Amino acid sequence: MDKKQLQITACKVRMGILTGTHSAKAGHPGGSLSAADLFTYLYFQELNVDPANPKWEDRDRFVLSKGHTAPGLYAALAHRGFFPVEDLTTLRHIDSYLQGHPNMNSVPGVDMSTGSLGQGISCAVGMAMGLKHQGKSARVYTLLGDGEIQEGQVWEACMAASHYKLDNLVVIVDNNGLQIDGDVAKVMSPYPIADKLEAFGFHTIAIDGHDFDQMEQAFAEARTVKGKPTAIVMKTVKGKGVSFMENNAGWHGKAPNDAEYAQAMDEIQAVLAGLEG
8 A cells, every 4th residue: 555545544543533532532642643553553554454354364463552543543454444434423322332442252353352551562472472482474563652661560571572582563553642641751751751661671662653665665664673572652732633632732532523523534535635635
């Protein structure tokens, strides 16, 4: 998929995020939107997966460690063909399989149930170790929030990933600078993120998380790294793509009302029309 098509798909993923959270009247649009480009790149370019066979043993694995941004993951999975796009409107509804956090037992394409922050990367490390033990070439990717890496378990997992030389593991940090309580630097600063990960034994790459060319270069570089895991630290904008949500911590866990939803969809549809025109 070329860069323009990725940009078009990312717009559709963002629209799916907004549709899901608006329909649910709940959810986490801010961090889902900041990671929308990453979700798009992973599922439409990087990951070796098969929507017709979600449990394929040789597939690449993805663990959404910041599980509250499930609306973004669901939108990408739906547009990739794992389940109907129309089902995004059932997010968080009673009896819907699309719960507020990813459930590997109910959602096709979800490799790990997540939600308790800090735990997802440990699962990813275990998956990477297991695949190496089995002699498989599949790779494991996990996405963490910059607020999430305040959790101590994250660093225990990083230490293990380095110790066991998990070069089939890529840890991605969505550095949008905001968490539920505000500026991550003021709540409990994780900075300097890349330097910390490097000190823990990772090959580190810093990119603009909204630039598909930089993503392509970073993931290609990660595949060349041997004997150590790779960390990609993405600088992003919380709420990216919706003017009134951008860089606004208030949109961490709040759904748009009807008027806000209409404005947000209009903004993204205008970008989409420009790309498709």
